[in-house]
Amino acid sequence: MTESLLDAIDRALIVATQGGLPLVARPYEAVGAQIGISGDEAMRRLQSMLASGIIRRIGAVPNHYAIGWTANGMTVWDVADERIDELGVRVGALDFVTHCYRRPRALPDWPYNLFAMVHGSSRDEVGDKAKQIAELLGSDCRASDILYSTRILKKAGLRI
Amino acid sequence: MPELDAVDRQIIAKMQGDFPLCERPYAAAAAALGIAENDLLARLQRLLDNRVLTRFGPMVQVERMGGAFVLAALAVPEARYDEVAAKVNALPQVAHNYRREHALNMWFVLATETPAGIAEAIDRIELDTSLRVYAFPKEREYFVEMKLAVRQ
Numbered sequence: 609m610t611e612s613l614l615d616a617i618d619r620a621l622i623v624a625t626q627g628g629l630p631l632v633a634r635p636y637e638a639v640g641a642q643i644g645i646s647g648d649e650a651m652r653r654l655q656s657m658l659a660s661g662i663i664r665r666i667g668a669v670p671n672h673y674a675i676g677w678t679a680n681g682m683t684v685w686d687v688a689d690e691r692i693d694e695l696g697v698r699v700g701a702l703d704f705v706t707h708c709y710r711r712p713r714a715l716p717d718w719p720y721n722l723f724a725m726v727h728g729s730s731r732d733e734v735g736d737k738a739k740q741i742a743e744l745l746g747s748d749c750r751a752s753d754i755l756y757s758t759r760i761l762k763k764a765g766l767r768i
Numbered sequence: 769m770p771e772l773d774a775v776d777r778q779i780i781a782k783m784q785g786d787f788p789l790c791e792r793p794y795a796a797a798a799a800a801l802g803i804a805e806n807d808l809l810a811r812l813q814r815l816l817d818n819r820v821l822t823r824f825g826p827m828v829q830v831e832r833m834g835g836a837f838v839l840a841a842l843a844v845p846e847a848r849y850d851e852v853a854a855k856v857n858a859l860p861q862v863a864h865n866y867r868r869e870h871a872l873n874m875w876f877v878l879a880t881e882t883p884a885g886i887a888e889a890i891d892r893i894e895l896d897t898s899l900r901v902y903a904f905p906k907e908r909e910y911f912v913e914m915k916l917a918v919r920q
Binding site for chain 2: 614622625626627628629631632633634635636637647651654655657660661662663664665666667668669670671672674675676677682693696697699700701705706707708709710711712714717718723727729753755756757758759760761762763764765766767768
């Protein structure tokens with residue numbers, strides 16, 4: 609039997625906060641009261657979920673369009689399999705890349721296996737940053753594209 | 769772009785993580801910004817109402833709790849775009865969804881509490897839309913740090 613990684617109270621705490629932390633002076637006490645635990649216990653459990661990585665962080669999630677990052681490009685690259693892990697780490701280390709992953713190709717429609725998100729105030733800026741990635745990848749990259757987002761259709765975050 | 773003053777910008781720059789775990793965390797965060805607790809609460813409410821912030825609270829990594837998180841895409845015929853967007857967005861498993869310029873023109877993230885939930889959500893979308901879902905589960909994560917300050 610596999611044991612759940614979360615107990616029922618941790619799960620209830622995630623459900624109670626996934627829409628946001630209450631904007632009241634004592635938010636942990638308020639959330640705790642909703643699920644029948646004290647504010648101290650709510651804090652202790654949140655701390656422990658932060659330590660284990662179940663919670664990445666607690667804070668504000670900006671809408672990047674609204675704060676001036678109006679050009680948002682998902683840059684995608686077809687990188688030689690034997691080189692991708694070494695190069696992926698280096699692309700991820702570029703200071704303007706916010707997410708960088710290896711993902712499977714979907715041939716023949718989709719030849720790309722390296723995904724790096726790049727943001728800017730204009731497409732020219734994103735294009736210049738993509739050029740830096742292209743230079744880093746050099747001849748290990750066979751093809752690439754930039755998929756700009758043109759509309760946020762949904763941005764709710766996780767709901768369990 | 770909504771009007772943001774210097775304090776709003778500070779809030780966005782400094783409050784994307786490390787929110788204190790103490791009895792009155794907004795008071796502690798407000799003190800660090802040099803403003804009153806009530807002012808911070810009012811500003812956060814306004815930033816959320818204006819949709820400058822989409823959320824304020826804990827961000828969960830669903831994989832660490834035994835779940836799964838998968839990027840997926842659809843090639844949606846233009847004439848059906850709004851109808852398909854409504855069907856995809858209706859699923860609670862869809863955490864976010866973006867229109868992008870490409871033949872694959874709808875890109876969304878599925879987040880589910882169990883790995884099996886991903887396959888169920890994909891089946892549901894394929895059934896509801898009659899379109900093929902392209903799934904791009906991550907094989908390696910090289911870097912993630914989504915903290916953008918307000919652009920000047």
